[in-house]
Amino acid sequence: MALLPCTRAPAPCSKKYTVLESKNLPTGAEALLIALATPAPHGLTGIPVLLWGKPGVGKSSFIEGLANDRLRVTTLIASIHDPTDFSGLPFLENGQVRYAVPEWVSDFDQSPDGILFLDELSTAPPSVQSALLRVVFERKVGFTPLPGGVRIVAAANPPDLMVGGWELSPPLRNRFVHLQWDIPEQLYIRSLTQGWEGGQLPRVSAEDHARRLAEWKIRVGGFLRLRPDALHGSPDENRYGFATPRTWDFATALLCTCDLLGYRLGDGQQQRVILDLVTGCLGEAAAIPLIEYLTNLRLPDPEAVLAGTETVDITSLDDAELYVFYYSLNVYLLRALESPRLVPFSLKYLQLAEEVFNDGRRDIIFVPLREMARAGWLARLSATASRAGTQEQGEILEQITRVFSDEAFNEFVDVLA
Known part of the structure; x- marks a missing residue:
C-alpha cells in the first residue's frame, strides 16, 4: 500500500524527482542520501546523520566519494580535536571576548554546498561532544554560522565495539538520525571485479x-x-x-x-x-x-475533493482519517484565499462540514473549522460573495449560516475561546 x-x-x-533505489550501494546509503537532500529547519539543508558500522565497511570512503566541484567534503576526527575547534577560541579584543573560528571553517567559503564529516565520533571525549552540540544542529561554530548548504554527517563504531571510547550523550544523540551501515557480502564480491558504485546526492526543491x-x-x-x-x-x-x-x-x-x-x-x-x-x-x-x-x-486527495474532481464518502472515514482529512482541506483552502478558487473550494468545504455534522461527528472537525475562521477565511469569503452574482451569494451565505449557526458548534467554540 x-x-x-x-x-x-x-x-x-x-x-x-527519481527514486534513488540501487542494489549496488551499501546498506544505509539510500537513507543517507535522502537525509542529506532533505531541507532542514531554519533554511538549512540536510538532516544530520550518524552512521553506525563496523570498522572497514566504507563509511568514510563513501562520504568522501560524494565530493565534487560543487560539494566540498571536510573530514575531522573528533577525538584529536580540542573543544575550541568546534566552539571557537576565545580572545580579548577592545575589552570584549570574541571567538576565533578554526581554519577548517574556511573550507566552505568557496563551496557553500558541502559536508562536514565527523569521523570516529564515539572516540570523542565528553568535552568535545558538548562543543559539537551547536555545530550539529544549528551549524554554528561559536557565533559563526556555516553556509546553509553544509550538511553534517558523523560515523561511529557500534557500542559493543567501542573499545576505549565514550558513550554519546543523549543531547548529542538526539541531534541525529541514526542509520546502520554495512556492506553485504554479495556487494563486496561484486566490487572486487566491477568496482564500487558511488552515491549521487539528489536535489530536492525547498x-x-x-x-x-x-x-x-x-x-x-x-x-x-x-x-x-x-x-x-x-x-x-x-x-x-x-x-x-x-x-x-x-x-x-x-x-x-x-x-x-x-x-x-x-x-x-x-x-x-x-x-x-x-x-x-x-x-x-x-x-x-x-x-x-x-x-x-485511507484519504482522498484533499485538493481534488475541493475542486470537485474526486468524491469522498464522509461516513467511510474513521475518526482519525476524518481529522487528518479535514486539516488537509484547510491547507488547500488557505492557499486559495487570494485566488478565484476561493468560492468553489469554500462551498465544497462547507458542504463536507454539514455532512460531518449530519454524521454526528461535529467534535472531530471543530478545531479545523475554528482555525479557518480565525485565519480570516469567512471575512474573505463574505467579501468575495458580495461581489458575486445574487444566486451564488445566496448559496454561500446559506451554507455559512447552516454550519456556523449550529448550536453545538458554537458552544464548543465558546469553550475553546
Whole structure:
C-alpha cells in the first residue's frame, strides 16, 4: 500500500524527482542520501546523520566519494580535536571576548554546498561532544554560522565495539538520525571485479518540500493525537535515536522527502529505507506504529475533493482519517484565499462540514473549522460573495449560516475561546 493515501495518484511534483533505489550501494546509503537532500529547519539543508558500522565497511570512503566541484567534503576526527575547534577560541579584543573560528571553517567559503564529516565520533571525549552540540544542529561554530548548504554527517563504531571510547550523550544523540551501515557480502564480491558504485546526492526543491510538508505535519499530528505518549521516548531504552519533538520534526521532514522522491510503502526496498529513516529518528517503539498508521490511512486527495474532481464518502472515514482529512482541506483552502478558487473550494468545504455534522461527528472537525475562521477565511469569503452574482451569494451565505449557526458548534467554540 502506498505511503501516500491509497486513493491518491502520485503527486505531480514527484515527476521532477527519481527514486534513488540501487542494489549496488551499501546498506544505509539510500537513507543517507535522502537525509542529506532533505531541507532542514531554519533554511538549512540536510538532516544530520550518524552512521553506525563496523570498522572497514566504507563509511568514510563513501562520504568522501560524494565530493565534487560543487560539494566540498571536510573530514575531522573528533577525538584529536580540542573543544575550541568546534566552539571557537576565545580572545580579548577592545575589552570584549570574541571567538576565533578554526581554519577548517574556511573550507566552505568557496563551496557553500558541502559536508562536514565527523569521523570516529564515539572516540570523542565528553568535552568535545558538548562543543559539537551547536555545530550539529544549528551549524554554528561559536557565533559563526556555516553556509546553509553544509550538511553534517558523523560515523561511529557500534557500542559493543567501542573499545576505549565514550558513550554519546543523549543531547548529542538526539541531534541525529541514526542509520546502520554495512556492506553485504554479495556487494563486496561484486566490487572486487566491477568496482564500487558511488552515491549521487539528489536535489530536492525547498519550495516543493515546504508545500508538501504542511500535509505531512497533519498526518503525523493525527498519529500523535491518537498516541500522545509517543511524543517522548526514553534515551535509556533506545540505543540510538529516541523520540522528542525535535526528532519528530526530523521524521516528518524525511517522510516528506521520501514522498517527493517517489518512495512508497509496499515496495520491499523502498519500505525498508522509509522505516530505517523513521526508526533512526524515533526508535522502533514509535516508528513501527507510525508507519503502520500511515500505511492504513485511507484519504482522498484533499485538493481534488475541493475542486470537485474526486468524491469522498464522509461516513467511510474513521475518526482519525476524518481529522487528518479535514486539516488537509484547510491547507488547500488557505492557499486559495487570494485566488478565484476561493468560492468553489469554500462551498465544497462547507458542504463536507454539514455532512460531518449530519454524521454526528461535529467534535472531530471543530478545531479545523475554528482555525479557518480565525485565519480570516469567512471575512474573505463574505467579501468575495458580495461581489458575486445574487444566486451564488445566496448559496454561500446559506451554507455559512447552516454550519456556523449550529448550536453545538458554537458552544464548543465558546469553550475553546
